[in-house]
Amino acid sequence: MASDDGALILPRDSAVPASTDVAIIGGGVMGCAVALRLAQRGVGVTVIERGIPGAEASSAAAGMLAPQMEADGPGPMLDMGLRSRALYPSLAVELDEATGIDIGYVKSGVLAVALTDDDDRALGARRIWQAARGMRLEALSGDAARAREAELGPAVRSALYFADDAQVNPRALARAFSQAAAAAGARFLQGRYVRRVCTQAGIATGVELDGDTLNAGTVVVAAGSWSGLVEGAGVPPSVVRPARGQLVAIETRPPVFKHVLSVQGRGYLVPRRDGTVVAGSTVEMVGFRKEVTVGGLAGILELAQTLVPALANAPVMQSWSNFRPYTEDHLPVLGATAVQGLVLATGHYRNGILLAPVTAQAIADLIVTGNAGFDLGPFSIERFARA
Ligand SMILES: Cc1cc2nc3c(=O)[nH]c(=O)nc-3n(C[C@H](O)[C@H](O)[C@H](O)COP(=O)(O)OP(=O)(O)OC[C@H]3O[C@@H](n4cnc5c(N)ncnc54)[C@H](O)[C@@H]3O)c2cc1C
Incomplete structure (x- = not known):
């Protein structure tokens, strides 16, 4: 006008x-x-x-629907996460019918992997309390994990597989x-x-x-x-305070792996169906500074290469950051x-x-x-x- x-x-x-x-x-x-x-x-x-x-x-989020990977133990957070994860399949259909938008829901499963002795111990503890609650998971040796996900790097010593954890495209x-x-x-x-x-x-x-x-x-x-x-x-x-997280989008053509890969407390790789890999992330208490930093990217990309060495030759398409609403x-x-x-x-x-x-x-x-x-x-x- x-x-x-x-x-x-x-x-x-x-x-x-x-x-x-x-x-x-x-x-x-x-x-x-x-x-x-x-x-x-x-x-x-x-x-x-x-x-x-x-x-x-x-x-800005990575889009993991991963209560089994995320929860540190049984409690109200795990219960709420499991309840919400179960709502996603019907929600995806409902939103598609209402808007024509595919939210990219995929029950891709999560491979939570160990790179160190400490990671190994943490996965072992997680396996025990989740198995005791009758939750679906599988403990894998490094080789068994590589048999399931061929491009997984040699540094992976063991893994827990959460078949019911999933992902969506948050945008x-x-x-x-x-x-x-x-x-x-x-x-x-x-x-x-x-x-x-x-x-x-x-x-x-x-x-x-x-x-x-x-x-x-x-x-x-x-x-x-x-x-x-x-x-x-x-x-x-x-x-409620901002906890900055940085993410990187990497392109793979064709896709080189299909499970979400994560190392507790260090980061993750989320493979989308179209071959984009979302790699993250940092957790930084820096107020509302929406920046992507050299140190942040270096840590994310190093972990990405360790988990999937084939990513070394994949192009970086985009990077961004935003703020998780953090509570103590x-x-x-x-x-x-x-x-x-x-x-x-x-x-x-x-x-x-x-x-x-x-x-x-x-x-x-x-x-x-x-x-x-x-x-x-x-x-x-x-x-x-x-x-
Ligand atoms: C890097 C990163 C990775 C993440 N990965 C995952 C993941 O894999 N899985 C997962 O479950 N979660 C993930 N999260 C967390 C998830 O993104 C957040 O918990 C979630 O998006 C919070 O949603 P929200 O609507 O509360 O906040 P927001 O999406 O931030 O929305 C809040 C809105 O309020 C508006 N607003 C604020 N103040 C005012 C005001 N005074 N007046 C009017 N409007 C206002 C803002 O503009 C904003 O749009 C991730 C987050 C980040 C940053």
Whole structure:
């Protein structure tokens, strides 16, 4: 559109309605997935996203759905991860039907490998507690692992194979969630920043944007690493902090391996169906510095070559970084708060892609019925006050 003097006028992204049943702060996978599940129940939802829905951590992730590889032991995190992983096959079909977007769900399995004695011991401990719970896994010698994945390097001494762990393409997932939510009736205010959650006498009444107020019966905080920066959101900045992760995309043509490969605490390789290998990652507490560094890349690429020596000749296509919403105990922050009508869906750290489906279901159930369907106690913000 052009004004009388010929200057380009960009349309203001959608007008702010006077009120909404639920205002969701943040349009990452978490905000969009919650919006989808609420809109499907006939709830009026408005997602406020300061940039582009899904463009932060949710599009930057590696996309592993790997609760067995990730969990350090049995507990609420493992239970939630397994529940969410089980939701993915039907979610992939649902999102494809709703939007035409293939989220790239593949039950590729994860080979968690050992390169050192310490890795060996850690895998051994993991095998014992998971086997005791009847979880599906296989212990492999280095040679048995190489028989399964021929390009695995000679440095791999042993492995655990988690056949049920899987992967998605997070960028496609984020796009599909936002489009499905919009198709189900959720409203999106893009390019709008939430400054403050408004409250009156201990009850959330809406959100203050840059220049507008949106009244809401319920406010959901789904602002990822930035949750602590929204005034009145009930999330101290010390509770959810940014943990930078750097990633590299490597191209292989044709694909040279098919399982996700990981070394606990050091990194991973995620092979996509199209031959792209996503290699990661770092965990860095450097605030909101969105940089890719020489040291970060060097460590990632060295591990990539050790795991799959054939990658030495593969071209590097792209590198990027973003921020995992980190909490000290690595559990998300979910559910009701001391402020009536203020609900949290944040702090998913390195498992937000995995946990988005179950989080959305639980938060939508909590808002609509008052019952999340499972105990959100371990994920309550109250745990930080008690600590
Ligand atoms: C390198 C890396 C690798 C990862 N790998 C995996 C993986 O393999 N598997 C897995 O399960 N997870 C992984 N994760 C973690 C996962 O990406 C996150 O846990 C998840 O994306 C968090 O989703 P979110 O919606 O809470 O946050 P985000 O996607 O960051 O979305 C938050 C949104 O809120 C918006 N926002 C913030 N403040 C405001 C405001 N005041 N007003 C309006 N909008 C606001 C932001 O613009 C942003 O779009 C990885 C993360 C990284 C960085």
